[in-house]
Amino acid sequence: QKEVEQDPGPLSVPEGAIVSLNCTYSNSAFQYFMWYRQYSRKGPELLMYTYSSGNKEDGRFTAQVDKSSKYISLFIRDSQPSDSATYLCAMSSNFNKFYFGSGTKLNVKP
């Protein structure tokens, strides 16, 4: 079983839609959770970081962590074509090693 599971998509939505991206994990020691956005042929850029369970909001982005279910989500409100990218979840227990999901490819259609 992989440490982190993520649906690869692709996920196609119309502009303005609410997007929900999810990851599940198996290691209960994970307590740091991150979402990265990666454009084609580029390195990932950090979008959101959450520690332990709870919600965190930053503009159109909301990250949720449910440690009891080992499930994390990223919501994008009012999605824009510029949000089209691959979204990677990542998690760590101590910042010495990070475990990444395989990424979900998102396409927001104008």
Added chain:
Amino acid sequence: GAVVSQHPSWVICKSGTSVKIECRSLDFQATTMFWYRQFPKQSLMLMATSNEGSKATYEQGVEKDKFLINHASLTLSTLTVTSAHPEDSSFYICSTRDSRVYEQYFGPGTRLTVT
């Protein structure tokens, strides 16, 4: 966030040759650097972790004699792919981290094609 550069961004080499990829932290003292490789439509696979002035720690299954990592300063780490073969063709990405903060800052990646 911190700025991380990689050079070259794209390299084509012949089988059997060696290729060096540089990762520079431009405005940030990177005590730790990570090297990843990424295959199309797949996740980032950690190859090794290096701390400045120390030998790199390689992940299981990664040949340390094939993928030589040097982290000689707080701003520069290099990955040398020795005797490259077509199966080494991949997207190599470095990331940097300071021990005081949680964030990893990624470089733009280097696409290696071995013919």
